[in-house]
Amino acid sequence: MRIGIDHTTTYAYDRAARFIVQNLRLTPRSSEAQTVRHWQVETDVDARLRKSEDAFGNIVHALYTEQPTKTLTIRVTGEVVTSDTAGVIPPDQERLSPLVFLRDTDLTKRDRLISVFASEFQAHPPLDRMHRLMAGIHGSVAFEVGVTTPTHTASEVLALGRGVCQDHAHVFIACARHMGVPARYVSGHLARRDRADQEAAHAWAEAWIEGLGWVGFDPANGICPTERYVRIATGLDYLGAAPVRGATYGGAGETLAVKLMVRDADMQQGQQQA
Numbered sequence: 001m002r003i004g005i006d007h008t009t010t011y012a013y014d015r016a017a018r019f020i021v022q023n024l025r026l027t028p029r030s031s032e033a034q035t036v037r038h039w040q041v042e043t044d045v046d047a048r049l050r051k052s053e054d055a056f057g058n059i060v061h062a063l064y065t066e067q068p069t070k071t072l073t074i075r076v077t078g079e080v081v082t083s084d085t086a087g088v089i090p091p092d093q094e095r096l097s098p099l100v101f102l103r104d105t106d107l108t109k110r111d112r113l114i115s116v117f118a119s120e121f122q123a124h125p126p127l128d129r130m131h132r133l134m135a136g137i138h139g140s141v142a143f144e145v146g147v148t149t150p151t152h153t154a155s156e157v158l159a160l161g162r163g164v165c166q167d168h169a170h171v172f173i174a175c176a177r178h179m180g181v182p183a184r185y186v187s188g189h190l191a192r193r194d195r196a197d198q199e200a201a202h203a204w205a206e207a208w209i210e211g212l213g214w215v216g217f218d219p220a221n222g223i224c225p226t227e228r229y230v231r232i233a234t235g236l237d238y239l240g241a242a243p244v245r246g247a248t249y250g251g252a253g254e255t256l257a258v259k260l261m262v263r264d265a266d267m268q269q270g271q272q273q274a
Contacts (some may be wrong), residue, residue, distance in 0.1 A: 001081070001082045001083075001191070001227040001228065001244045001264065001266065002037075002079060002080075002081050002264070002265040002266045003079065003080050003081075003086075003132060003189070003191045003193055003228070003230055003262065003263070003265060004079050004262075004263045004265040005076065005077065005078055005079070005080070005189055005230065005260075005261070005263075006075075006076075006077050006259075006260070006261040007026065007075070007076040007189075007201070007243075007258075007259075007260050007261075008043040008073060008074070008076075008258070008259040009034060009073070009075075009243075009244055009256070009258050010071065010072070010073045010256070010258075010259075011071065011072045011248075011253045011254060011255070011256055012070065012254070012257075013031040013069070013070050013071070013072075013248075013252065013253055013254055014072045014251075014252050014253025015070075015250075015251050015252040015253065016068035016069055016070045016250070016251055016270075017065070017068065017069050017070075017248045017249060017250050017251030017254075018046050018068055018249045018250030018251065019064065019065050019066065019067075019068075019069070019184070019189050019248075019249050019250070020047075020063070020065040020069060020072060020246065020247075020248050020249070021062070021063070021064055021246045021247050021248075021249075022062075022063040022074075022244055022246030023061075023062055023063075023244075023246055024041065024049075024060065024061040024062075024063055024074065024243070024244055025054075025059070025060055025187065025232060025233040025241060025242065025243055025244075025245075026041060026061070026076045026106065026232065026243050026244070027039055027059040027061065027076070027232070028059075028078075028080060028188070028230055028231060028232050029057070029058075029059060029231075030083070030243065031089075031090050031231075032083075032090035033082065033083055033085045033089065034080050034081065034082045034230060034231065035078075035080065035081045035082075035084070035229070036078065036080050037079045037080065037081060038078055038079055039076070039077075039078035039079075039080075040076070040077050040078060040261050041061055041074070041075075041076050042074075042075050043063065043072065043073060043074055044071075044072070044073040044075075044115075045065060045067075045069055045071075045072055045073075045135075046065070046066055046067060047063050047064060047066065047072075047084040048062075048063070048064045048066065049061045049062070049063055050062045050064075051102070052191045055095070055096070055236050056095070056096065056233070056235055056240065056241075057094070057095045057234075058232075058233040058234065058235075058241065059233075062114055063238070063246070068118060069251075070248060070249075071216065073076045074216070074244065080230050082216075082224075082226040082227045082229065082230060082248060083215060083227055084226050085218040086213070086224065087215045087217070087224030087225050087226075088212055088213060088215050088216075089206060089213060089214040089215065089216060089231075089255055091115070091213050091214070095200045097222050098182040098208035098214075099182060100182070100236075101177075101182035101184045101208065101236065102118070102176065102177050102180070102182050102211075103177075103236060104174075105123065105153075105236050105237045105239070106116050106153065107151075107153055107170050107237040107239065108154050108170050108173045108174040108177065108236070108237050109153060109154070109155070109174065110152070110155075110174055110177065110178045111155050112272045113155050113158055113159060114154060114155055114158065114171075114174045114178055115141075115178055116173055117136070117158060117171075118133070118174075118175035118176075118179050120132075120136065121133045121136065121179070123174075123215055124158060126181060126209050126210065127212065127215070129175065129179065129181070129208050130181065130207045130209065130215065130217055131217075133172060133176065133217075133219075134172065134217040134218070134219045134222060134224075135222060137168055137171050137172055137175075137188055137219035138168070138219050138220070138222035139222075140158070140161060141157060141158065141160075141161055141162065141163055141167065141168055141171060141219070142162050143163070143164065143165075143168075143220055144162040144163065144197070147160065147162045147163065148160070148162070148163045148164065148166075148167050150166070150238060150239075150242075151274075152167060153170070153172035154167075154170040154171045154173065154175075155174070156274075157170060157171055158171050162273055164200075164220070165202055165203045165204065165218075165220035166203045166238050167181060168204075168218075168219035168220040169186070169203045169205040169220075169238075170185070170217065170237060170238065171219065172205040172207075172217060172219045173185060173205050173212070173237065174207070176207050178181050178186075181207050181208060181209075182207065182208035182213075183206065183207060183208070184205065184206050184230055184234050184235065184236065185234065185235050185236065185238055185240065185241050186203060186204050186205060186206055186216065186232075186233070186234050186241065187201055187202075187203050187232050187233045187234075187235075187236050187241040187242065187243060188201065188202055188203070188204075188230050188231045188233075189201055189202055189229070189231040189232070189236075189260075189262045190202040190218075190221075190228055190229055190230075190262065191220075191228040191230075191262045191263065191264050192228075192262070193228075196257075196264075197260070197261055198260045198261070199258070199260070200258060200260065200263055201243055202218075202220075202229075202259065203216050203219070203220075203231070203238070203241075204216055204217060204218035204219070204225060204229075205218075205219070206234070216229070228264075232261075236242055244253045255267075
């Protein structure tokens with residue numbers, strides 16, 4: 001499947017920021033499951049962009065502004081060709097032992113509520129266990145925008161029973177780790193069937209299954225990733241794979257606006273030709 005992406009993030013300040021430092025995890029890697037045909041990261045101000053890789057193998061652009069800035073727009077455009085691997089992630093770019101992803105974080109820490117919820121699935125074989133866990137979270141945590149923040153923990157979300165895809169992923173990760181299954185957070189994009197314009201990027205989780213490797217699970221939608229998914233970055237939780245993280249020095253009154261288009265490029269081309 002050919003997926004086109006146009007992702008714009010705009011920061012505006014009531015008083016100009018002296019300088020801005022951002023880490024951008026906005027660029028996918030090519031693998032057996034996806035091929036990046038072209039990709040571009042650009043800004044509308046005089047800024048330095050330095051490309052590198054982090055410990056998880058994610059492509060990172062470090063952004064530094066060099067003058068007072070009242071508005072900053074980061075635009076990412078590109079096209080990726082994907083294939084359906086039934087959720088299994090090709091093992092061609094792994095750098096770390098799966099055991100690293102048993103580590104708790106503040107957002108995925110395990111407590112009694114996580115333990116009780118996860119225990120419902122413990123008796124099943126590993127792969128079946130993860131599928132049942134995904135379905136359980138999908139049925140227990142309703143998708144609702146605006147009720148959580150990036151600081152809500154997995155346990156808080158499970159108790160609340162509402163959240164967004166980031167929250168579903170954190171609950172899955174916390175429960176999987178409690179059951180001794182390595183799990184990690186994935187940020188990326190989902191080409192929806194109903195519309196191309198979206199409010200934010202997508203997130204899901206991956207679990208390590210012996211004999212298969214890493215397998216993707218999307219509790220927010222109750223399915224394993226298909227060819228409609230584009231993987232961008234992975235981490236222990238949201239903080240390690242967030243599309244944009246950084247700091248601003250000086251300035252005041254920051255506002256943020258995001259515009260995102262994720263389209264089926266083949267379908268769009270067919271509609272244009274018709």
